[in-house]
Amino acid sequence: MKQEESGKYVLRTENLTKIYGSQRAVNAVNMHVKKGDIYGFIGKNGAGKSTLMKMVAGLVAPDEGKIELFGSSDIEKQRIRIGSLIEAPGLYHGMTAKENLEVYRRAYGITDRNVVNDTLDLIGLKDTGKKKVGKFSMGMKQRLGIAIALLKSPDFLILDEPINGLDPMGIHEIRDFLTTLNREKNITMIISSHILGELSKIATAYGIIRNGELVDEFSAKELSVRCRRCQKLVVDQVERAVNILEEELQIKEFDVPEASVIRIYEHLDDAKEINHRLMLAGIEIKESYLAGQDLESYFMERIGD
Numbered sequence: 001m002k003q004e005e006s007g008k009y010v011l012r013t014e015n016l017t018k019i020y021g022s023q024r025a026v027n028a029v030n031m032h033v034k035k036g037d038i039y040g041f042i043g044k045n046g047a048g049k050s051t052l053m054k055m056v057a058g059l060v061a062p063d064e065g066k067i068e069l070f071g072s073s074d075i076e077k078q079r080i081r082i083g084s085l086i087e088a089p090g091l092y093h094g095m096t097a098k099e100n101l102e103v104y105r106r107a108y109g110i111t112d113r114n115v116v117n118d119t120l121d122l123i124g125l126k127d128t129g130k131k132k133v134g135k136f137s138m139g140m141k142q143r144l145g146i147a148i149a150l151l152k153s154p155d156f157l158i159l160d161e162p163i164n165g166l167d168p169m170g171i172h173e174i175r176d177f178l179t180t181l182n183r184e185k186n187i188t189m190i191i192s193s194h195i196l197g198e199l200s201k202i203a204t205a206y207g208i209i210r211n212g213e214l215v216d217e218f219s220a221k222e223l224s225v226r227c228r229r230c231q232k233l234v235v236d237q238v239e240r241a242v243n244i245l246e247e248e249l250q251i252k253e254f255d256v257p258e259a260s261v262i263r264i265y266e267h268l269d270d271a272k273e274i275n276h277r278l279m280l281a282g283i284e285i286k287e288s289y290l291a292g293q294d295l296e297s298y299f300m301e302r303i304g305d
Contacts (some may be wrong), residue, residue, distance in 0.1 A: 089145025139170030
């Protein structure tokens with residue numbers, strides 16, 4: 001890959017693989033997370049999401065393949081720029097939020113003591129005072145876990161199920177907070193979540209993993225196109241069909257995503273008339289049906305449910 005193209009990516013993997021016994025938990029994954037993206041990582045339990053995130057964060061060693069961070073293959077040096085919250089946050093329930101962050105500040109070798117108060121303020125936990133973490137709500141604990149990941153002022157944040165188990169208000173707060181971090185702090189993120197509707201509200205790109213294999217990557221814009229309601233036609237003469245749509249039927253909202261396929265996004269109630277006009281012109285219609293679905297249905301279909 002050319003250097004200028006490689007520099008677009010905060011994370012790029014090449015055939016990344018992790019094997020446990022006879023099981024390939026992650027199998028030859030080629031992932032691409034662009035700078036500035038919120039990358040929604042989607043898959044069923046056991047699909048390989050957490051294992052892949054752990055390999056990127058340096059918690060698990062890969063058996064095969066390569067990892068590139070910030071355009072560099074010197075990943076040990078670049079991992080300093082990563083903050084991660086994978087699975088349950090490691091919190092000391094008998095301590096306050098501030099005391100928890102102090103433990104991690106020292107463990108990370110951060111000499112600036114102001115970083116603890118600054119991070120508590122940033123995460124919205126500055127006023128928790130002497131309240132022990134064991135008495136925190138689930139949302140507050142998730143915030144504190146994210147605060148630990150933010151202590152090193154990372155450029156790249158890896159979050160595994162950050163809204164899992166939260167009530168609607170907690171989900172809303174975490175979602176807004178992560179969006180603010182992305183926009184104002186320019187922090188690139190990879191976020192896994194089972195709550196697909198919420199993830200779709202903030203993600204700018206997606207990767208879908210199934211049985212350890214990354215089966216698809218696409219942008220949020222492409223997802224909107226894929227799920228948009230349309231009449232899908234499979235014909236034998238695409239160019240002639242397109243000419244009829246434009247010149248005779250005055251249809252402008254359509255595309256040709258692949259050979260022989262046309263997707264029409266307007267006049268969906270006139271599908272029968274459109275088919276009739278095409279057939280009169282001698283065009284064979286091999287398939288004609290209404291397509292498009294809601295986001296969750298699309299994701300569930302792609303992950304194998």
